[in-house]
Amino acid sequence: MFTGIVTDIGEITALTPTAQGQLHRLRILCSYDLGGIADGASIASNGICMTVVGKGEAGGKTWYEVDAGAETLALTTAKSWRVGTRLNLERALKIGDELGGHIVTGHVDGIARVVTREELPDMARFTLQTTPELARFIAPKGSVTLDGTSLTVNTVEGNRFSVLIIPHTLSATILGGWQEGSEVNLEVDLMARYAARLSETK
Structure with missing residues (x-):
């Protein structure tokens, strides 16, 4: 769950499509602390709840990787994302966090x-x-x-x-x-x- 309060702006630095075009692996550069991102964590990218499948550091900044599946590519703007695309980012809501926006699922309609x-x-x-x-x-x-x-x-x-x-x-x-x-x-x-x-x- 999310609140719709953007906490960082990320940038796609790598995009690797599969041969079938059914899955895109995205590497996103951000300002989040690397130690605070767990494998399997949820981060909303332009409102899409995406699961972290890899992470690391480059040039003093954090990067993480997510996969955009066929449904995401079909129903959202992810189909037009390219290297250099900037994204609104939000970490998943934790119990006790301030609910500054409204309840957001990260499931784009x-x-x-x-x-x-x-x-x-x-x-x-x-x-x-x-x-x-x-x-x-x-x-x-x-x-x-x-x-x-x-x-x-x-x-x-x-x-x-x-x-x-x-x-x-x-x-x-x-x-x-x-x-x-x-x-x-x-x-x-x-x-x-x-x-x-x-x-x-x-």
Whole structure:
């Protein structure tokens, strides 16, 4: 489990696909302490919960390796990641940690596309579009996770919704690089999903 509060920005330094293209081994450079990363640990990369399968140090920085399987490559933006791609990172939640965002599973539901970026005084407003199947879980003032970042929904209109991003988030995450046409990983709010399911079964 995660909170959607990004704690580091990583960079892919190596990407090795298999011959069948069903699995990608990724090496990600980060600022986390090497001793604090255990084999099998979960680290969210742009909102995708990924399992550490190797680790080490290079140039005074930590690296770790994860595998992106066929489903991840099919359903998320991982299919377009390359060497040099920057990623929002978050370590798994521990009992006693501050829950600064909302409950995030790291199981990406699909992709949202940035429709517009509007520069405002001290912040930016992004309007995004997703599928009708996912839009039904998104509500004004509700929570949504985009590229692993916990955000509050500003407005909703059909399959489109908007979020306001403050300067700290723009500088401390990769969201500052979003432009019109950018595709981002979307995880809907877990509570919204359960509420919709309960409504359907009545």
